[in-house]
Amino acid sequence: MFISATFAALAIALSQMSQVSAHGGVLSYNIAGTTYQGFKAYNTPTGQSSIQREWDTYNPITDPTSGSLSCNSNGASLGSGQLxxxxxxxxxxxxxxxxxxxxxxxxxxxxxxxxxxxxxxxxASLNWFKIDQKGLISGDLPTGQWAQGELIADGSSWTTSIPSSLAPGEYFIRHELLAIHTSNQPQFYPECAQLKVTGSGTAQPSGSYLVKLPGAYKMSDPGVGIDVYSMPGVTNYTIPGPAVWTGN
Known part of the structure; x- marks a missing residue:
């Protein structure tokens, strides 16, 4: 009985390790030279403090209309631990x-x-605007160089800048990877962190730059429900969502 229980526990641990190695999320941030640790998935939020909202699993969101799309599952505030x-x-x-x-x-x-x-x-009720994006860099859809390949080459990291003209206030920043290596089955990996933006800017996006999440994507979008392996030689890819707002 003891041996069986031990093997059962080992099997569960190996299963979780397999999930972590296959998928993932944002573990930390460097913001203007300061490092901030992210939420520790698979752990209780009790006692955790982070600028990141809670996310509970390394697994992807596969439905572009999921209620968890804004800030992953479950996206909850950490309350007194929320930074x-x-x-x-x-x-x-x-x-x-x-x-x-x-x-x-x-x-x-x-x-x-x-x-x-x-x-x-x-x-899920906020108006989101995109400040950065990159898709297919070179080559064709199934064999070309993608932004996620660039992210891997840069130590699984991605650097962007807050628009310098953005008006001060409290904001979320949301990093999202859309993995499309599985035919016709998108995998969304969104993570959110809280910011207090300072400065003398006055700009705010409006109109078509603003979207709801969920609401910005649907499976029929050309860049979402896509089978890249059926499209050799195709060298263009349409990134889903709104255009990038640069602050101008």
């Missing part, structure tokens, strides 16, 4: 994933104004 990083507009932010295994797909970075406190905000 926000103070950062000047124009500063760079680097997100560090676990050792990322998927090289096919785009990288996208969004922000959303909380209109007050981000800690009490419902992320």
């Amino acid at each position: 926000s990083a103070t950062v000047a507009a124009g500063s760079s932010i680097t997100a560090y994933w676990n050792t990322w295994p998927h090289s096919i797909g785009p990288v996208m970075v969004y922000m959303a104004s909380c209109g007050g406190s981000c800690t009490s905000a419902n992320t």
Whole structure:
């Protein structure tokens, strides 16, 4: 009985390790030179403090209309443990994933104004705008160089900058990988962190730059429900979601 229980526990542990190695999420951030640890998935939120919202699994979101799409599952505030990083507009932010295994797909970075406190905000109700994106860099869809391949080559990290003209306030920053290495089955990996943006900027996006998450994507989008392996020789890819807002 003891041996059986031991093997059962080992099997569970190996299963979790397999999930972690196959998928993943953002583990930490470097914001204007300061390192912030992310939420520790597979652990209770009790006692954790992070600028990141809670996310509970390394597994992907496969439904582009999922209620968890804004900030992963379950995206909850950490309450008294919820922190926000103070950062000047124009500063760079680097997100560090676990050792990322998927090289096919785009990288996208969004922000959303909380209109007050981000800690009490419902992320699915916010208006999100995209500040960075990169998709197919060169070559064709099944064999070309993708942004996620670039992320892997850069130590599973991605660096972007907050638009320098962005008005100060509390914001979310949302990093998202859309892995499309599985035919017709998108895999979304979104992670959110809270920021307090400072500076003298006055700009705010409006109109078509703003989207809801969920709401911005659907399976019929050309860059979402896609089979890259059936498209050899095709050298263009449409990144889903709105255009990038540069602050101008």
